Amino acid sequence: MKSRLAKACGAEYPIFAFSHCRDVVIEVSRSGGVGVLGLVRSTPEQVELDLRVISEAVGGKPFGVDVLFPVGDIPTDKAELSARIPDEHRRFVAEIMARYNVPEGDVPDAVVAGVAGGAKATMQDGLEIGEVALKYGAKVVASALGPPPAAFVEQVRESGALLFGLCGGGDQARRHVAAGADAVVAQGTEAGGHTGDLATMIVVPEVVDAISPVPVLAAGGISDGRQIAAGLALGADAVWTGSIWLGTAESELDPIVKQKLVDARSRDTLRSRCISGKTVRQLRTPWVELWEGEDAPKTLPMPLQGMLVAESQRRIFRHRVSELMGTPAGQAIGRINAIRPTREVFYDLVQGFAEASTRFTELLED
Ligand SMILES: Cc1cc2nc3c(=O)[nH]c(=O)nc-3n(C[C@H](O)[C@H](O)[C@H](O)COP(=O)(O)O)c2cc1C
Incomplete structure (x- = not known):
């Protein structure tokens, strides 16, 4: 060619x-x-x-x-950035975690396959x-x-x-x-x-x-x-x-997520700012739907949203809380019908x- x-x-x-x-x-x-x-x-x-x-x-x-x-200069002082995250947002995340019985306690910041911590x-x-x-x-x-x-x-x-x-x-x-x-x-x-x-x-x-x-x-x-x-x-x-x-x-995605992709149709993705603060197309899960719901606080700009959700994403994947496990994914997942x-x-x-x-x-x- x-x-x-x-x-x-x-x-x-x-x-x-x-x-x-x-x-x-x-x-x-x-x-x-x-x-x-x-x-x-x-x-x-x-x-x-x-x-x-x-x-x-x-x-x-x-x-x-x-x-x-x-794009732009992202400040690196984590403590200063963390102080900018409103309590309302922290409470919203804590409520989702409690609703789905995600065990307490952070897990190390090692790479957990499939986790998009922003x-x-x-x-x-x-x-x-x-x-x-x-x-x-x-x-x-x-x-x-x-x-x-x-x-x-x-x-x-x-x-x-x-x-x-x-x-x-x-x-x-x-x-x-x-x-x-x-x-x-x-x-x-x-x-x-x-x-x-x-x-x-x-x-x-x-x-x-x-x-x-x-x-x-x-x-x-x-x-x-x-x-x-x-x-x-x-x-x-x-x-x-x-x-x-x-x-x-x-692919190193968790097998639970891989199976979700096999089961998913082309419509099972959503574009949401809930992972990073910028629009990310991702697999539709209750986590994304709750953030897109009327009761959700407005998502924060990059990198704050990523910082807000990183720990909860690690916990969800470490404890394999199936309902909340997702991944960035496009509409092409409708054509994933088997793991090959x-x-x-x-x-x-x-x-x-x-x-x-x-x-x-x-x-x-x-
Ligand atoms: C799980 C996942 C993570 C992605 N992460 C990045 C990334 O970190 N950097 C990037 O440039 N593009 C990223 N992309 C976008 C891809 O580079 C690519 O443009 C996109 O997947 C192409 O469209 P498709 O998903 O319909 O094939 C990601 C895509 C997926 C599915």
Whole structure:
């Protein structure tokens, strides 16, 4: 395929896969795509370990990382920030925890698979993590929210890696390009995680037109080959996927959540600010519904909302309080009908794309 991005990365297919799980990343990259490890919740030490394992396992095939460079300067004084959280909000969380009998007592701030304790990262974390990633040969560094500082963009260039920015509209895309992005992920509202309100069908051509000739990756709802063909038809050079990998054997999500994804239909997600303070599309659970209810206090801005809910999320997952366990997830979860190996999901995408392309060609023939 003549995808500029696949070529520039040295990948066989223009399929990029975002995941927080190391083994999903490895399997996608080994299969001919580009696995991109999400590092928003990691420390530089964990990143060092994960990237060492990935770079050895992929044997020269391309992989990437996704780092958070927060928009604006987020203060780092935790005590000062904590003092800004109103009692009303703390009471609301305590009431939910009591209603669902979640055992008392915090659990260590270790990574608990599937827990979205809000984006805690600071600009400094983003820089440290980005530098580790370049050391281990990441081919792509994606910036989840704001663009990175100029000095880091320079480092990425020198390393030969590509810098991607995620966006939900044309203006944001232009800002990423002005800051030095080599490509932009145009993400529709269908997507899991932080997401805007424009549909993939609208946002992809909008971003393509806004930043042409800079290449665009289509994202949001892509879970089979027909949607890959659609994304490329909209002018994208490659696709960027996330939710579909949550239901793989290699995904480290708690089995309770994986089963919820298998059972879920496309309508079982909600966009809510209840995890991080910014709109995150996630699996519908009583936790999200209560925050979206009329009695709920207004969610707090980033990073306060994340700080408010982090401990309760850890407790919910540690004690496996099934009703409240959720995950960021997009509408594509309607197509997760069984837990399958990453490699199998990947090859289905490739085959479905080939079939869709053939149908397209046939349609154009007399
Ligand atoms: C569980 C989950 C967590 C996510 N976390 C991040 C993140 O930390 N950084 C980021 O740039 N994107 C994140 N995303 C968004 C993905 O990068 C991607 O844009 C999105 O999943 C694509 O849409 P899809 O979910 O419909 O495939 C996340 C998505 C999911 C499903």
